[in-house]
Amino acid sequence: MVSVRPRTAADLPGCVATLCEVHESDDYPHRWPHDPAGWLTPENTAAAWVAEHENRIVGHVVIVDRVGALWVSRLFVRPQHRGSLVGDSLLRQARIGGASMLDVIEYSTKAIELYERTGWTLVDRRPAEWTMSDGRRPVERIYCADPRSNRLA
């Protein structure tokens, strides 16, 4: 049974261990951060949750206050626990927490399927602010939970 609950400071080592598995299997994040625990708490983080299974962190999400809206960020699920709605539950929790926006790199097809299946609307595509190790600049998609109130200009 997987439960979703608020993240505590004591969860960070487990979150980093799971992030490491995700980085190796999915190239997320593309570059391994110098300070992975810090990366899990971006500037203006408003709340963070973990998914836990038998005392092990199997998923993670935060919401970040950016340009007047709450954005979903740092969403990931341990590879062995995918396909059983852990990502869906974390995304739902972020939505309950007030998140209405998110961005995703266009090659993250599993994440895009999840967002589109759960009713998020594509509102923009733009080049990412960072380049990949081969020099290419990926395309980022912006999704909105409520296009009537949050559509980007």
Ligand SMILES: CC(C)(COP(=O)(O)OP(=O)(O)OC[C@H]1O[C@@H](n2cnc3c(N)ncnc32)[C@H](O)[C@@H]1OP(=O)(O)O)[C@@H](O)C(=O)NCCC(=O)NCCS
């Ligand atoms: C994107 C990600 C978080 C999705 O996590 P997840 O826990 O597998 O997501 P869910 O289980 O909620 O949904 C995905 C799967 O559940 C399946 N599913 C949907 N409804 C279902 C249901 N009622 N019962 C069972 N399975 C269902 C979907 O078909 C999908 O299956 P597939 O992966 O075989 O195509 C995960 O793939 C991940 O961590 N990716 C790497 C990191 C990343 O890209 N993060 C996003 C950054 S923007």
